[in-house]
Every structure is written in C-alpha cells, then in structure tokens.
Amino acid sequence: MAEKKSLGKEFRKGLIAENPVLRLVLGTCPTLATSTSVANALGMGIAATLVLICSNIVISLLRKVIPSKVRIPAYIVIIASFVTIVQMIVKAFVPALDESLGVFLPLIVVNCIILGRAEAFAGKNPVIASAVDGLGMGVGFTMALCCMGAVREILGAGTFLAGIKDLLAVFGDFSFNGFTIIPEGGAISPMLIFILAPGGFFTFGILMACANKLAEKKGKPRAELGGCQACPMAKNCALLADGKDCSEEKEDKAV
C-alpha cells in the first residue's frame, strides 16, 4: 500500500520525479515512434491521457471486485474498451491524426504506462487519488513526448508545430500551421537522422539524463542501472517491502 499523500503530490510526482517515460522508462515504443513531430506527440499524449484517467477510475472502482488471479486480463478488457472509444472519437473528429499515428493509436491498449499505473496504483488506491494519479502520469507522458517531438522536429525537419492545423480542426478552422525554422532549399538543411529511429534514441537518452539531473536536484534518487533502492518505483515495490531485492532474485535464477 502506498502511503497517504495529498492529491497535489499525487499529481506532481508524474511530472518529473516519477515521469513515466523519462524516469520509469515505460512506454518507450510509442514514445520513439510518435515523437517525430510536436503535433503527433501532442495527439498521442492527449489520447493516452484520456485512456489513462478513465481506466484508472474504473479499475479503482472495481478493485475490490476483481479477483487478483485474473486482474491482468480484467485490466486489459477495461483499457481496451476505453482505447476503442478514444479511437472512434479521434477517427470522427481528427482523421488526420488517426492517419499519422496509425497503428500506435490502437496500441495504447498495451501501453506499459497504463497497465503499469493500473497494477501499481489504481488497483490499490481510492477513486479520486487514482484519477489524479492518471492525470499526472498522462501530463508527464505528454510533456516528455512534446519535449522529444520539439527537439526531433526542429533538428530533423526544420519545422515547429507543423501539422498542428489538423489537431486544431476540432475547435474550428485555423490558418496557423506551425513555423518553418530551416527553410527548404537554403544553405543549411535539417539533420534527417533526428526523424529516424537513431535520432529518437539520441534525444531520448539526453532527455533522460536531463530529467535525472532535475530529479536529483530535488533530492530524489538517481535512476541507475542495478540497485533497487535507487529505483523511482521503490516505495511501491512488493519485493522491497519484503526486504528482498530484484537483483538477488535474478542471481538466484542465474545459478
């Protein structure tokens, strides 16, 4: 059981200290795939946040009904229902976003962040706290995606917020469609590699280091390889509560 905290704290932990992408390293696949532009990142982030809040609320409501042996399938069914709803909404109102996100929109079903929050938080905590936790994690996810999207789009395509028109189409017809930072055919051309997968990994790693530094400044443990105490999830870990270490467990298996 997580200790009692104020709702403000539940919200804020998702931003930096337990940022799902940069600190817990969850949901890496959609992060790398959809952060090629800020518009895509924003769309993906909002869609995932909606699913996360709704599934957290429902799972928290049902936490005493769902038998723990079949909790994962039950969570997946709940999450999948909300993903279907979100996908239908996106298809109806922002078809361009549906096209550019492609398979990654339905793949929110298996997004580690959402299942991770269901397992680590919503399954053990009351409804309001779970909803706030979902909102914080969702905003953290969206922030991380947008940071990566901004770096990759500016360096790799020479634009900023390109394609935002399709996203704004929900609110009406806007003529604004982003800035061009590196004009085409000029003396300088953008570094294509940042749009490709390797550039995504570069950006990911560098942002992770920055988030680590920020969290360290606030007195949080650094996320390091090995060493369970340093894990940002340490206080939710069942193994640690029993006085064990997951590295010990691995060693046992290796022998």
Added chain:
Amino acid sequence: MVNGKKLVVSASPHLRTKTTTTKIMLDVIIALIPALVASVIFFGPKTLLVTAVTVATAVLSEYIARKVMKRHNTIGDLSAVVTGLILALNLPVNVPLWIAAIGSVVAIIVVKQFFGGIGQNFANPAITARIVLLLSFATHMSGSEWVAPLSWLGKADAVTTATPLALYGKEGAVIPTLFDMFIGNRAGSLGETCTVALLIGGIYLIARKVISFKIPVAYLGSFALIMLIAGFVKEDSVGAALEYTAYQLMSGGLMLGAFFMATDYSTSPINTDGKYIFGVGCGIITALIRLFGSLPEGVSFAILIMNLLVPHIEKITTPKPFGTPKKEKKAKEADAK
C-alpha cells in the same frame, strides 16, 4: 642507484613506461600525414580547409564539454585532434563546412564525452559521426557529389564522378587502373583514396607498436578471402578473381578503416583471440554489405557493428587465470550449496 641511495623501498609499479596518451596520439597524427598530403595533391587545398574545420571544432567541443561537465580538461592528450583528423579524411572534398563541423560536434560530444570521455566511448567517434552525417545529409555525403581527382588543377571548379566501387561491374564504365587505385588517383573521401600513403601510415603505427598487426591483418585477410571466392564465382577465372580482389581491397574506405579506425583502443578487444574475432567480423560484414547490400560501401557500418559487439567478444575471450577450477566444477559447487 636512485637519487644516490642504494636501496629504495616503494610500492609497485616499479617499471614505468614513458608512453603517454599524448605520445600515442602524436604517433597516429604522424601516421596520418602521408594520407593528408596525398589528399591535398589529389583534391586540392580545400582539403586543408575541411581538415582545419573538423580539427578545430573537435578540440573546441572537447574543451567546452569538459568545462560544462566540470571535469579536468583533456584537450592536451590530442585525442580530439586525431578524431577531427580521421573524420576529415572520411568526408568528400566538397562537403559544406558546416556539415563537417556538425560531424565533429557529434563525434566529440555525443559519442565521446556523453559516455565519459577518452577511453570510455563504446563506439569509434569518427565512424559514428560519419554514419550520422551520411544518414542526415545523404546528398552531400555520397551519390554524385564525388569530385574527380586532380580536377582542381583544371579550369572547371569541380568535375564530379562516381567512386570506383559504384562504377565497378557497370557496362561501359571507365574504372581507374590498379596503379591509379594504388597511388590514390580516384574519386572518394579525402583520405581513403591513396592506398600507398595509408599503408605507410599503418606500417609506421605497427612498427612503433602503437597498434598491433592483428586487427588489420584479420580484417583485410578475411575480407580478401571472401572477395576472392566471390570474384571466382563472378568471373570464373583465377586471374580475374585476383584482380577483382585487388580492386576491392583498395577501394572504399577499407585501408583507412582497417588501420586507423578498427584499431581504436577503447573500441576494440584487448586479447589476441578477441582481436582476431573482431577483425574477421569486420571483414565478413564489410564483404557482405559490398556484395549484397544496397549501399556501395560498408566499412563504417562493419566497424560500428563490431564496436557494439566488443563487450561480448571480451567476455568469451577472457583468459582463465592459471590454477582456477574449471567452469563445470563451479556450477556443481553452486548446486551443492
């Protein structure tokens, strides 16, 4: 008799070598001078400009990165100069200077300093920077942008041509003679064309014991063997197969890669067995990319892939200290526990 005393008691080490990182790097720079001179002859004075930009940016990046990260400064060990120099030799002569500068920044800051500086990088900085540039600015880094050798002497600004690797095997294409290939009279990156200059540099490094002969020999040997077989399958005669192999050995960045980039200390194995595995791996991957890949050249990709495998190669080639029990025994003991 140290300091006039008969007996000196001190902690080990007792034997010290005078070799320092700076001296090794200086040797590498000396070894690269023939290739640099050859490229100035073939591609004109712009070579020196490109080299100056990459070296200056590399040293500056190293200085700034160390300063920002609050670590002691290492520009004095000349490793940044070597990285800049090797990167310049990997670029085409008419590369825009800002691209060359970005290459140095990527090599020093992203590949080297982010991982802890000299000796800590897991991949060769110059090779990685070259690949980043190739993927980012494909039109400037390859394709029809190669400048014909010696064209800077003529009236035209630059005559472009294809590299021998791209030409070889095409109907009606005029490829340079084997002698031209040997002295470097062909299109290509700045420092990769002159085989003889690279051989002189490589032999100098081996003679000075800066690098061991194992990686280049394993690399070139395994590559030549595969090309000999491929040539025999293609041409169906031993003579033609030998000629084909000679062309393949002297084209692309193979010589530069085998002597100067695959032998980088921090990104190649320590043990003899490991060095042979590393070299043969590079040779096989280069040959496979050249024979079956969509790109004409594969040296940089081969070396980068093998760089990533080095920790695993080290693991399987770690020598067993004398007197230690066998592995199965250890496992049994653990079971008994």
